[in-house]
Amino acid sequence: MLKVHSTETFGTQDWPGIRFLVFLQWCNFRCLYCQNPDTRNHNIWNEMQDETLIEMIQKEDVYFGDKWWVTVSGGEPLLQTKGLINFFTKLKKLGIHTALDTNASILNDDVKKLLEVTDLVIPDIKHINNARHEKITGNSNEEVLEFINYLEQIWKPFWVRYVLVPGYTDQLEYLDNMGKYLQNMKNLERLEILPYHNLWEYKWKELDRDYEMQDVKLPSKEELNKVKEILDKYIKNVYVRI
Numbered sequence: 128m129l130k131v132h133s134t135e136t137f138g139t140q141d142w143p144g145i146r147f148l149v150f151l152q153w154c155n156f157r158c159l160y161c162q163n164p165d166t167r168n169h170n171i172w173n174e175m176q177d178e179t180l181i182e183m184i185q186k187e188d189v190y191f192g193d194k195w196w197v198t199v200s201g202g203e204p205l206l207q208t209k210g211l212i213n214f215f216t217k218l219k220k221l222g223i224h225t226a227l228d229t230n231a232s233i234l235n236d237d238v239k240k241l242l243e244v245t246d247l248v249i250p251d252i253k254h255i256n257n258a259r260h261e262k263i264t265g266n267s268n269e270e271v272l273e274f275i276n277y278l279e280q281i282w283k284p285f286w287v288r289y290v291l292v293p294g295y296t297d298q299l300e301y302l303d304n305m306g307k308y309l310q311n312m313k314n315l316e317r318l319e320i321l322p323y324h325n326l327w328e329y330k331w332k333e334l335d336r337d338y339e340m341q342d343v344k345l346p347s348k349e350e351l352n353k354v355k356e357i358l359d360k361y362i363k364n365v366y367v368r369i
């Protein structure tokens with residue numbers, strides 16, 4: 128059983144392959160530019176049994192063909208680790224590829240068990256500098272880096288996501304530092320740079336919350352290419368998602 132925010136089928140834009148996406152409720156971060164601020168509400172959710180979700184996934188059979196992929200995102204999935212271990216174990220028995228999109232902030236025995244039934248992990252690095260990470264998310268990045276080190280240690284394939292936010296995450300020295308940190312990781316399959324955008328500002332208004340990023344400009348194509356150039360020096364597969 129999982130506390131679900133929403134589901135989406137046929138997601139090809141942000142995840143590998145054609146995917147069934149499950150967004151879980153709850154998050155322990157407070158990112159300034161959160162695209163799903165409603166998942167941070169700990170009082171409302173949709174309780175769903177694994178079997179109900181699996182039935183929904185199997186109905187998509189016509190789209191998925193023999194390539195079934197499920198990504199769980201959020202919110203923060205690692206806040207529901209026990210439920211996810213059960214869900215992913217059932218998916219694996221059905222031969223379905225499992226991916227976990229996470230802020231990578233928790234590493235305990237349950238999370239380690241969950242990683243055993245996860246095919247691909249997609250951790251975010253919000254910022255490589257701890258003080259700046261705290262400013263953006265309200266949390267330290269020490270656990271995040273520990274989590275990513277663990278993925279490398281257990282040979283788990285992973286993709287890193289990095290949101291480029293002008294004035295917040297575009298400092299060249301820190302991009303260099305992130306490149307150096309990741310450069311020798313053999314299980315890092317790709318690094319994706321996601322340009323910040325403000326399409327979800329309306330969600331903050333609907334929740335009657337102040338959106339602090341109102342004056343932040345969207346990154347230009349030139350800025351994105353410059354960041355890619357820096358990271359290309361260290362990492363093989365760097366992509367910009369437009």
Ligand code: SF4
Pocket residue numbers: 154155156157158160161162163164166167201202203230
């Ligand atoms: S980790 Fe994701 S869901 Fe949580 S606050 Fe940050 S952007 Fe929002």
